[in-house]
Amino acid sequence: MVGGLDRRGSSEAAALAGRYELEGGATAAQRNGAKPPELILTRNAYYLWDGCNHAEGLALAYERQLFLHGSGLSTLANCMPGRDDPRFKRINVSEPRIGRTLDGLLLSSTAGAMRLRRTGEVPSTSDGVTTRLKPGTNFTFIDRGGGTLVILAGNRFHLTQSCGATEGRWRAAPGERDGGVRFGPDRTTETCMRDPAPHPLQRIYSDNVDVAIGPIRDIALFAGRFGSARARLAH
Known part of the structure; x- marks a missing residue:
């Protein structure tokens, strides 16, 4: 085929x-x-x-x-x-x-x-959910082993996991028009790389992910080819 x-x-x-x-x-x-x-x-x-x-x-x-x-x-x-x-x-x-x-x-x-x-059909009222990542947003993950994701200025991000921290740039995923994003790390900490089993968050962010953020910016959901991660937002 x-x-x-x-x-x-x-x-x-x-x-x-x-x-x-x-x-x-x-x-x-x-x-x-x-x-x-x-x-x-x-x-x-x-x-x-x-x-x-x-x-x-x-x-x-x-x-x-x-x-x-x-x-x-x-x-x-x-x-x-x-x-x-x-x-x-x-x-x-x-x-x-x-x-x-x-x-x-x-x-x-x-x-x-x-x-x-x-x-x-779906009721005509808007649900108010957004897919936009804004500088200064701080996500705290409530599954996949926990961790935090901070969106910085200049399309930079800082991802903290139990195995260490990863920094890099994010952008709209190539060929995407519907909210998909791609995270590109500058480098991954040696501790995370030595981990014999890929950390759940590391695996999810190794590919394109879609994102949805609640209308009052209290919860967020990331989903991709390798699963999903649920988070709360710190204000």
Whole structure:
């Protein structure tokens, strides 16, 4: 076979945007009186209803994989026993692979698989999420072993990990028009290079990454070919 590799980053996320409901008949939660579980995807955000709990946050679809970062805010409604659908939520937040179907999506991960039927367009209100990196922004990572990323003036960055610190320049990723960035280190600390297993953050930043920053600049999500990293912003 002969072909080409087409990177599908946040540009594909715009095509996936919409309202989705769970297929396959009524769930136990619905039989107990809950409304059907629903997932709303925008280009960089998500809104999830699991039967009694509304949650929301950042979303990035990178090469047919869905990455989410919850804002920590949720709204409970009619949360009587049996009215939530934990499996629906568990699959959505487990970084599932995305398959396209005739009328929706197929999400599949180690947590299970489910089919979603598209039911409508995304509400017209803006989610306020940005993809711009600004000098002076300080990210503190809450997974992947922790660490900090500071965006400096002149398109410079400083990445601190448990194995050491890395400095360099960042730029818009070559050929990208949808928020993808590329970090180019001046050099990597010897301690990090001697690490027999690549540090999780080091591995993620070795390739193009998409970024989404929350509307009130409190949380951020980075996603790329080698996974995702979730962060909070220091003000």
